[in-house]
Amino acid sequence: MAPRPQSPEIKPEEDACARVDETPGREPSKPYVRQIYWTNVVGIAALHLAALWGITWTPFYAKVLTILWAIFLGGAGGFGVTAGAHRLWTHRAYKATWPARVILMVCYCIAGQNPLYDWVRDHRVHHKFSETDADPHNARRGFFFAHVGWLMMRKHPEVVRRGKQIDMSDILADPVVRFHQKYFRPLKFMLCFYLPVMIPVWLWAEDWYLSLVVNAIIRYACSLNFTWLVNSAAHIWGNKPYDRRISPVENRLVAFLAMGEGWHNYHHAFPWDYKAAELGAYGFNVTTLFLDLFARLGMVYDRRVPSEDLVRRTALMNGDGSHPVYRQNDVTDLSLQKAPATGGS
Ligand SMILES: [Zn+2]
Ligand SMILES: [Zn+2]
Structure with missing residues (x-):
């Protein structure tokens, strides 16, 4: 395939996510043996079953403020993913001052997704090698795989190989990302689960159990699925x-x-x-x-x-x-x- 002419506005080497017109399948890729991560399967299934169960009764018992709080958290977490992990850190589509990056990092933690470093690397590989074996959530493997299945099984060897080739120096150079990387687990626990559940209990005397179901289960499950839809539905149904x-x-x-x-x-x-x-x-x-x-x-x-x-x-x-x-x-x-x-x- 002939290389595409360069954009007059941005050269491919300046774009960390420029697609590579090369099919990884041309090279003798290692045979892929599907290996299911059962812990993830059980965890993700349990979260969704609990969310479906919770959604049938919590709206009748939870305080309005608690519901509004969950919506606010969903929006804040979503902003951390879309504006932070995606448009800023992966694509460098704009620049942000350090206070803005701290806000984005905190919002990202509220969403409770993978470490930022992994998110950015996976998404850069996704753009460079879309719909090939090297795409972490290759939509050619079907809706379920692109949506959530890819999180339930071992990565294709091409994803790992290409992931190692991605330049992540800009990410490692950002002290805000390094801080997030270092304290990923405590930050995720505090900002995605503990504080979201306890703030309604402390501030408007919500029942802790109700807050747990609304904010840590239903809100979290919805937030994950809204992100996943970009990898699945937005790669399948629509116009071009x-x-x-x-x-x-x-x-x-x-x-x-x-x-x-x-x-x-x-x-x-x-x-x-x-x-x-x-x-x-x-x-x-x-x-x-x-x-x-x-x-x-x-x-x-x-x-x-x-x-x-x-x-x-x-x-x-x-x-x-x-x-x-x-x-x-x-x-x-x-x-x-x-x-x-x-x-x-
Ligand atoms: Zn993108
Ligand atoms: Zn995509």
């Missing part, structure tokens, strides 16, 4: 206005639930755009709303976006024709004969 040659799609429901991360065809075409979307109101991209607010406060700066012209040419050349403005039938512009590169896909 920017690049029809790749699997990621635009999915409104995922955009809403994952705070703006469902515009995934665009995101894989322009992973370095801090909005992770071209269009759309803040209602479908709450993360961008908050990043813009942070920017007004001077805590976030150098927000990167592609030019309108690059997006237009990309959509016209590579899209499936479903873009609300740019459609392939409209191609009359000779400048489009040179296919644009997007710096990743």
Whole structure:
């Protein structure tokens, strides 16, 4: 496959997540023997069963403040994942002052996901080798695998091999990430479970058991699934206005639930755009709303976006024709004969 021309706005070597047009399968990859991690299977299944059971009765007994608290925690944790782990640390789509990075790290801990280092490495591999054996949640292996199954089994050897090749020097150079790495377990316990459960008990005398079910089980399970939908649904169901040659799609429901991360065809075409979307109101991209607010406060700066012209040419050349403005039938512009590169896909 011929290498794609370089983007006029960003060179592939500057983009940690630029897709590599190389199929790992071309090399003799090691035979993959599926090995289930039963502890994870039981843990994840138990969490979901408990959440389903809890959701049938807690809304009738928990205080309104406790429900609002759970929603707040879901939003804060989601922001830590989308604005922090994803757009800042993985894609370097903008820069943030150290107080902003501390806020993002705390929010990330509230979500209770994997160590930041692992999250960033896995996501960079995902972008570079989407839908190949090296993709940690390769959507070609089906919805369940992409959604949660990948967390229940040993990684494919290609994922491990490619993961070791990812440049993570920028992550290790960030003292906020190093602090998180060092105190990952106590931070996760305190910020994802202990304080979320105890604050309603201390401040508005909620029953601790109710708070546990609402905040540590239901909220946690919902928050995980909203993130996972980006890897599953947003790689399967939707349209491809920017690049029809790749699997990621635009999915409104995922955009809403994952705070703006469902515009995934665009995101894989322009992973370095801090909005992770071209269009759309803040209602479908709450993360961008908050990043813009942070920017007004001077805590976030150098927000990167592609030019309108690059997006237009990309959509016209590579899209499936479903873009609300740019459609392939409209191609009359000779400048489009040179296919644009997007710096990743
Ligand atoms: Zn993706
Ligand atoms: Zn991404």
